[in-house]
Amino acid sequence: MRGLTCVVLVAALLLVISSSRAAEGPKTLEIGRPAPDFRLPGVDGKEYSLADFAAAKLLVIVFTCNHCPTAQAYEERIKELDADYRSKGVALVAISPNDPLALRVDELGYTDVSDSLEEMKYRAQDHGFKFPYLYDGDKQEVARAYGPMATPHVFIFDQSRKLRYCGRIDDSAKPEQVTSHDARNAIEALLAGKQVPVEKTKTFGCSIKWSEKRAAVQESVERWKQEPVTLQTIDLKGLKELVKNDSNKLRLINVWATWCGPCLAELPDFVTLHHQYRKRDFELVLVSADTAQSENDALKTLQEKLASCRNLRFDGKEYDLVEAIDPKWEGPLPYTILVAPGGKVLYAKQGENDMLKLRRAIVEFLGRVYK
Numbered sequence: 518m519r520g521l522t523c524v525v526l527v528a529a530l531l532l533v534i535s536s537s538r539a540a541e542g543p544k545t546l547e548i549g550r551p552a553p554d555f556r557l558p559g560v561d562g563k564e565y566s567l568a569d570f571a572a573a574k575l576l577v578i579v580f581t582c583n584h585c586p587t588a589q590a591y592e593e594r595i596k597e598l599d600a601d602y603r604s605k606g607v608a609l610v611a612i613s614p615n616d617p618l619a620l621r622v623d624e625l626g627y628t629d630v631s632d633s634l635e636e637m638k639y640r641a642q643d644h645g646f647k648f649p650y651l652y653d654g655d656k657q658e659v660a661r662a663y664g665p666m667a668t669p670h671v672f673i674f675d676q677s678r679k680l681r682y683c684g685r686i687d688d689s690a691k692p693e694q695v696t697s698h699d700a701r702n703a704i705e706a707l708l709a710g711k712q713v714p715v716e717k718t719k720t721f722g723c724s725i726k727w728s729e730k731r732a733a734v735q736e737s738v739e740r741w742k743q744e745p746v747t748l749q750t751i752d753l754k755g756l757k758e759l760v761k762n763d764s765n766k767l768r769l770i771n772v773w774a775t776w777c778g779p780c781l782a783e784l785p786d787f788v789t790l791h792h793q794y795r796k797r798d799f800e801l802v803l804v805s806a807d808t809a810q811s812e813n814d815a816l817k818t819l820q821e822k823l824a825s826c827r828n829l830r831f832d833g834k835e836y837d838l839v840e841a842i843d844p845k846w847e848g849p850l851p852y853t854i855l856v857a858p859g860g861k862v863l864y865a866k867q868g869e870n871d872m873l874k875l876r877r878a879i880v881e882f883l884g885r886v887y888k
Contacts, residue, residue, distance in 0.1 A: 553662035574606035587722035590887035614660030684718030
């Protein structure tokens with residue numbers, strides 16, 4: 518019996534170790550190893566493989582993504598590497614390794630877009646990427662073959678496609694603090710036929726969102742289900758103070774009602790914004806235009822949507838509601854305003870919202886980790 522118990526304990530221990538290693542991700546490709554082949558879709562609608570870059574003297578593969586603040590901080594430097602060395606026979610390819618379904622909403626607090634292929638297209642267009650930007654989020658086979666540890670993570674291959682440098686772009690996400698241009702040093706050395714001075718460095722940034730992390734996403738949703746959802750009444754004076762916004766937080770106010778179809782359709786999007794940005798100086802306030810007789814229905818709807826934000830129901834005339842929220846509002850629901858501390862309206866929309874535009878306005882005001 519004791520022998521059987523020991524076997525069970527050992528098996529359990531091995532399972533824990535195996536699971537831990539899987540969560541950490543695969544081993545990083547070693548210096549001198551050949552570049553693993555790939556075939557991945559790009560933001561331009563084309564598919565790319567290793568053979569498409571056969572003519573290049575050097576191949577620089579950067580594993581990066583949309584949402585990570587560190588990756589965002591390096592976007593301009595990645596563009597500069599591409600621009601500075603393309604004419605010298607260097608091909609640069611960016612690959613997003615993240616599984617979007619393994620990315621928690623609260624990990625998106627510094628971005629307007631997540632890591633899906635469609636959102637990669639937005640990012641590439643907005644920031645003028647001229648290099649291939651490829652998506653590996655569905656199967657992550659390429660990322661597992663290369664083994665990036667964080668975003669961004671650079672792999673530089675020579676003309677025979679043997680790995681000659683692996684690691685960071687430079688030694689600081691803040692450009693003014695950079696003292697070691699590691700990726701550039703490697704490229705310059707290889708173009709000159711010399712040995713790379715430092716072949717491997719550590720990387721700093723967001724962890725890769727391996728598909729094994731999908732369970733954590735579901736766990737976060739289960740935690741949200743435990744958060745209380747309440748609905749309080751607000752009078753005209755309180756409503757005016759709400760819009761005045763004497764707080765230190767960016768305040769997003771959405772006026773909705775249970776009888777408004779477009780309101781109900783986009784209510785989950787607003788709840789997502791609440792979970793996405795609430796760890797920052799941001800507050801979502803949902804103002805119900807329902808009557809007192811429909812208050813219970815409004816509360817039930819908010820509870821079903823997990824709207825643990827600040828929820829209010831205006832107790833007064835509907836036309837007073839309209840004038841207090843925004844004199845420019847003509848009356849149709851839904852109505853949305855984004856109010857900076859001090860009362861300046863940064864965004865206003867009558868009817869259904871452009872959520873991408875709204876997220877961009879939020880991120881622009883809140884700022885990024887690295888300026």
